[in-house]
Amino acid sequence: MNYQEMSGYELNTRLHNIIECDNKYELKVEGYRVTWTDKKTGEEVVTLRKQYDKSFKDYCGSWADAGPIIQEEKIDLTFMDIENCWCAGKVTPEVFIDCTNHNPLRAAMIVFLMMKGGE
Numbered sequence: 001m002n003y004q005e006m007s008g009y010e011l012n013t014r015l016h017n018i019i020e021c022d023n024k025y026e027l028k029v030e031g032y033r034v035t036w037t038d039k040k041t042g043e044e045v046v047t048l049r050k051q052y053d054k055s056f057k058d059y060c061g062s063w064a065d066a067g068p069i070i071q072e073e074k075i076d077l078t079f080m081d082i083e084n085c086w087c088a089g090k091v092t093p094e095v096f097i098d099c100t101n102h103n104p105l106r107a108a109m110i111v112f113l114m115m116k117g118g119e
Contacts, residue, residue, distance in 0.1 A: 003110040004099070008060045009049070015059045015109055018116050019069070059109045066105045073115065075108045090115055 003011060010029045017025050017036075028035040032049035057065035070077070076089045080100065088107035089098035097114045101107035 003113055004101075008058075008106065011106070011109055011113070012056055012059050014113060016056055018113070019059075023116070060103065060106045063105065066109060069112055070105075070108045073112060075111050077104050077108060079104075 006014075009032065013029055013034055014027060017023060017027055024039060025036040026039055028037070034047050036045045036047065037043070059066045059069070069075075070088075073090065076091075078087045078089070079085075080087050083100065085100050085102045086104035086107050087098060087100045088104065088111045089096065090111050092115075097111050099107045099110040099114070101110070
């Protein structure tokens with residue numbers, strides 16, 4: 001899954017599924033239409049952006065929303081002068097996960113999604 005190519009909306013939806021819903025759903029995101037399929041029951045719910053935006057956090061745009069995750073997961077953030085962007089990274093015994101982006105929160109949240117295996 002190429003998180004770098006996803007919109008902020010899609011990243012936030014995937015993050016919401018993992019953080020708030022305990023990764024309970026398989027997601028199919030088509031623009032602002034999201035099909036949430038319960039992994040256990042197969043029940044589907046389709047939402048459009050306006051139906052649930054107020055309950056979503058902005059993990060890619062708000063330090064208040066993303067900061068606790070970055071701190072809890074111990075995701076490192078470093079500014080890279082040469083590339084003029086941020087590098088987020090996580091070292092585990094098995095692998096080093098990293099992502100660069102001009103938005104430090106987006107980079108960190110992509111690392112978080114990669115750590116959690118996406119869906």
